Amino acid sequence: MTPVESGTSDANVVVAMNDAAVRVGGRTIWSHVSIEVRAGQFVAVLGPNGVGKSTLLKAVLGLIPLSEGSASVLGAAPGEHNDQIGYVPQRRSFDSSARIRGRDIVRMGYDGHRWGIALPQWFPGSASREANRRVDEVIDLVGAQAYADRPIGQCSGGEQQRLLIAQALVRRPPLLVLDEPLDSLDVTNQASVSALIEKISTVAGVAVMMVAHDVNPILPYLDEVIYVSGGGALSGTPEDVITTETLSALYGTAIDVLTDRTGRLVVVGQPDIHATHEDER
DSSP: OOOOOOOOOOTTEEEEEEEEEEEETTEEEEEEEEEEEETTOEEEEEOSTTSSHHHHHHHHTTSSOOSEEEEEETTBSTTTTGGGEEEEOOOOOOOTTOOSBHHHHHHHHHHHHHHSSOOTTTSOSHHHHHHHHHHHHHHHHTTOTTTTTSBGGGSOHHHHHHHHHHHHHTTOOSEEEEESTTTTOOHHHHHHHHHHHHHHHHHHOOEEEEEOSOOTTTGGGOSEEEEEETTEEEEEOHHHHSSHHHHHHHHTSOOEEEEOTTSOEEEEOOOOOOOOSGGGO
8 A cells, every 4th residue: 555655844743754664562563654644634544344444543642652654743743732732532432320420520621630620719810711711712612512511420421522523622733643442332323423523623713633433424424534454555535545446445345425405525434343353342
C-alpha cells in the first residue's frame, strides 16, 4: 500500500507521521504509514477490526512508541503535549445507578486531574467562576443543556456521549481523539453525534481523529480518511479512498460504494469482522 508523503513544517499540521511503524509483542502491526491531520479537519481512522486503528491513536498519544519512522503531534514528540489533547476512549455506558451529574462529569475534564469533583463552596472565587463558565460553554456547544444537571446514569447513550465529548473539550484542546464514539449508539444518535463532531471541527477549529467501524454515519461530514489495512494505511479525501475498488481490495471481499439521490456516498457490504488483536479490544 502506498503511503501519502508527509514532512511539511506547516503550522496548521497538528499530527504528522512519516514512514512510521509500530511493533507490539514482536509483531509489526503496521508500517510505512505517512499521514497528516490539519487544524479544523475531521479525519476518520477506518478499517476492519484487528488491523491497528486503536494502535494508531495510541501512537499519536505516545502510549505506544514507534519502532520506525517519525511522528510529530502539536509540534513535539507524541505524548509531550497530551494535556492539550481531548481524548474520549472506548467505553461502556454508565450504570443506571450512577448519581453524579452530567455537569460534574464535564467539570472533571477541567480540573479533575487535581482535585476530582469540584466543590464550589470550598473553592469560591474567580477560578471557580471561570471553570463554571467554561463548563456552561461546552455544554451549550454539544447541545446538552436540557440534561446536564441530570444524574449521568439517567441519561441515554447519546446524551452520555455528548457529555463525554464536552468533558474532552472543556480545556480547549486543539486536537480531539475519539475511539469508537458511535459504538452501541442507535442510528439516530450516531447521526446526531457525527454532526456534532463535524460542528466542533468547523466552529472551534479543532482537529479531530476518530476511529470508527461503520463509515456510513460519518461519511457526509469527513474531510479526510485514513484506512488501515494490510499492515499499512491509505490516506486521502473520502472521494479518493471510499471507492468500490479500494474498499474491496482493503477488505478482501466485494464492497459497493453507491451515490444516493443527494449525492452522498453510501458503503454497502462492509463486513463485520471480530477483533483479532489485543490492541483492538
